[in-house]
Amino acid sequence: MNLKIKEKNMTAIIGTSGSGKSTLMKLLAGFWDFEKGDIKIGGIGVKDLSMNYLNTIISYVDQNTFLFDDSILGNIRVGKKAATNDEVIEAAKRAGCHDFIVALPDGYDTIAGDRLSGGEK
Known part of the structure; x- marks a missing residue:
């Protein structure tokens, strides 16, 4: 798969159930590791970017919500x-x-x- 997203744009990943949306986002956000291929953001491999940095540039909203028993x-x-x-x-x-x-x-x-x-x- 090849995917190019323009810098500083908001992009939504949509598709039918089971089409790989969550998998793609978890890979982009660095939540999951991968063995083949490369994922680059701004020309830099995701594996070379800190989770802290990835969290500032990628927002991931999971379909399963969880709230703590707190305020x-x-x-x-x-x-x-x-x-x-x-x-x-x-x-x-x-x-x-x-x-x-x-x-x-x-x-x-x-x-x-x-x-x-x-x-x-």
């Missing part, structure tokens, strides 16, 4: 342990879920886990 605030903060409340709220705004969160009975202090439906997660 919404705590679940968002998992991505950056030292994040301030303002940073967490800004992240939620950028993700488009701030309005939903503040409408919950306890807002950002709402305990997540199994209390939210799959779509709400």
